[in-house]
Amino acid sequence: MAKEETMNTEVMTEETSLPQPRRSIAFIGSECYPFVKTGGLGDVMYALPKALAGLNCDVKVIIPRYHCIPWEYQEKMVYRGSFEMDLCADGKSYYVGIMEYVHDGVVYDFIDNDEFFTSGNPYLNLVDDIPKYCYFCKAALAALNYMDWIPDVIHCHDWQASLVPVMLRTQFAETAIRDAKTILTIHNLRFQGVYNISTIRYWTNLPDDVFNIDVFKTGYEDANMLKAGLAYADAITTVSETYAGEIQTPFYGDGLDAHIRHHSGKLRGIVNGIDVGQWDPKADTRLAAPYDITEVLEKKKQNKRALQEELGLEVDENKFVIGLISRLTNQKGLDLVNEILPGLIDGNTQVVVLGTGDAVYEASFRNFENWYKGSVCSCIMYDESRAHRIYAGSDALLVPSLFEPCGLTQLIAMRYGTVPIVRETGGLKDTVEPYNMFYQQGNGFTFDRYEAGLLYDAVNRAKTVYFTDRWHWDEMVQRNMAKDVSWEASAWKYRDLYLELRP
Ligand code: ADP
Numbered sequence: 001m002a003k004e005e006t007m008n009t010e011v012m013t014e015e016t017s018l019p020q021p022r023r024s025i026a027f028i029g030s031e032c033y034p035f036v037k038t039g040g041l042g043d044v045m046y047a048l049p050k051a052l053a054g055l056n057c058d059v060k061v062i063i064p065r066y067h068c069i070p071w072e073y074q075e076k077m078v079y080r081g082s083f084e085m086d087l088c089a090d091g092k093s094y095y096v097g098i099m100e101y102v103h104d105g106v107v108y109d110f111i112d113n114d115e116f117f118t119s120g121n122p123y124l125n126l127v128d129d130i131p132k133y134c135y136f137c138k139a140a141l142a143a144l145n146y147m148d149w150i151p152d153v154i155h156c157h158d159w160q161a162s163l164v165p166v167m168l169r170t171q172f173a174e175t176a177i178r179d180a181k182t183i184l185t186i187h188n189l190r191f192q193g194v195y196n197i198s199t200i201r202y203w204t205n206l207p208d209d210v211f212n213i214d215v216f217k218t219g220y221e222d223a224n225m226l227k228a229g230l231a232y233a234d235a236i237t238t239v240s241e242t243y244a245g246e247i248q249t250p251f252y253g254d255g256l257d258a259h260i261r262h263h264s265g266k267l268r269g270i271v272n273g274i275d276v277g278q279w280d281p282k283a284d285t286r287l288a289a290p291y292d293i294t295e296v297l298e299k300k301k302q303n304k305r306a307l308q309e310e311l312g313l314e315v316d317e318n319k320f321v322i323g324l325i326s327r328l329t330n331q332k333g334l335d336l337v338n339e340i341l342p343g344l345i346d347g348n349t350q351v352v353v354l355g356t357g358d359a360v361y362e363a364s365f366r367n368f369e370n371w372y373k374g375s376v377c378s379c380i381m382y383d384e385s386r387a388h389r390i391y392a393g394s395d396a397l398l399v400p401s402l403f404e405p406c407g408l409t410q411l412i413a414m415r416y417g418t419v420p421i422v423r424e425t426g427g428l429k430d431t432v433e434p435y436n437m438f439y440q441q442g443n444g445f446t447f448d449r450y451e452a453g454l455l456y457d458a459v460n461r462a463k464t465v466y467f468t469d470r471w472h473w474d475e476m477v478q479r480n481m482a483k484d485v486s487w488e489a490s491a492w493k494y495r496d497l498y499l500e501l502r503p
Helices: 003-009 040-053 126-147 163-169 197-204 225-232 241-246 257-262 296-311 334-344 359-371 384-393 409-415 426-431 452-468 470-482 488-501
Strands: 023-028 057-064 078-086 093-103 106-112 153-157 181-186 194-196 222-224 235-238 267-269 320-325 349-354 376-379 396-399 419-423 445-447
Touching: 023 040, 023 126, 023 488, 040 057, 040 106, 040 153, 040 488, 057 126, 078 126, 093 126, 106 126, 126 163, 126 194, 126 197, 153 163, 153 488, 163 181, 163 225, 181 225, 181 488, 194 197, 197 222, 222 225, 225 257, 235 241, 235 488, 241 267, 241 426, 296 320, 296 349, 296 384, 296 470, 320 384, 320 452, 334 349, 334 359, 334 452, 349 359, 349 384, 359 376, 384 409, 396 409, 396 452, 409 419, 409 426, 409 470, 419 426, 419 452, 419 470, 445 452, 452 470
Parallel strands: 023 057, 023 153, 057 106, 153 181, 181 235, 235 267, 320 349, 320 396, 349 376, 396 419, 419 445
Antiparallel strands: 078 093, 093 106, 194 222
């Protein structure tokens, strides 16, 4: 339902002018900015609860208390309680501690257990991650009961939280929390939490009858945690409408397309936004020259020069700078980038890569930097501040993904007046309107089939407009900055869904 329609049907109270009725939502997921973030999920777990708090929702976010959470947050956490919880099939129980931190109207509860959450990185390997997230799902539900905070809706994110709907309807069916409704949001279908049945049965102690082909079972002896969550959730969402359609096909379905088609009646796509406070080029203290839409054309040149200096590139504001900020995995279309990159380096173009991931891509981008010193810079690292400066200092941002559930980098790019060059898949298709030179509309350059030649053509189309029609390029830069990429519209859609589940 569109926001305007919702506004009309909502009852607004005069004193608060907030939409009524109030709903309480527990967000359960494995990462959340600024505590711990490895990708877009971390951004969403931060920005959506904040946006919902502004729509009269009472929001609690539950994540693990990893050791890597910066001390500045750890020291502000307040001990909320602790208890022992039965977990395993042999009756082994574990400590659950709850640490709390409140910020911007959102309550963050961290599940504390040194045995599971000691590592620096939230994700290690499945051998460690499967027990960790079995524990986490059960501990999150038990913590809600312990705190006597019974939400209307429990909103779970990705496979790490996908046992919550299953446990709620089985192990917690007779407890205080039983009436809560569940939503499972798929941020990336590639990751499903698959391991052998006996291990997952041991770590969850779930009843035998859920290990059947309709819930957990996949292949001969494996259990798929995401599949089980999808079967038990009251509603399923994913992060764009196009991706909601794509995952019902074999190519994008990662083996779950038939299961998702079966449950498609409760599936919908709601596109992500970004937190426009977190990503605000005018208030961004990490930039050499912060800017708004009236200053972008001049200030972007300054940011570009500062970026070139920082990265050891030839300092020249007339170069066309292409940014790429990404996990380095084959999902992100890097095979296409590797194929075309030598062809892009023509003396007028520079490429800046920021990312970590598969060794093969890290090595290839390092090689490109060596071969094209001064024109290519590959920052093989995770660096939040540098990401901001690349968004601001680049002219274009490349997102040629093989598949992309939503993608946030193209949204951030537009907010920073940078032109996205994207493949028409998932959320990229839903958020980037192709440039139309006849009507002077659109936000970026797009291509459809996953082919290097088509990506090359899209980049060259962008370069042609940049070098030969700067007036219209600059208009697109400003159009992008004016585009609404905030959570506003989508937060309303989630709120509508909560009200549908709990009228
Ligand atoms: P995904 O969730 O698939 O990794 P998204 O486009 O949804 O991709 O989100 C990526 C988020 O992670 C963006 O906020 C982006 O700026 C950030 N990011 C990705 N790689 C890096 C990196 N190496 N350094 C800093 N930020 C990064």
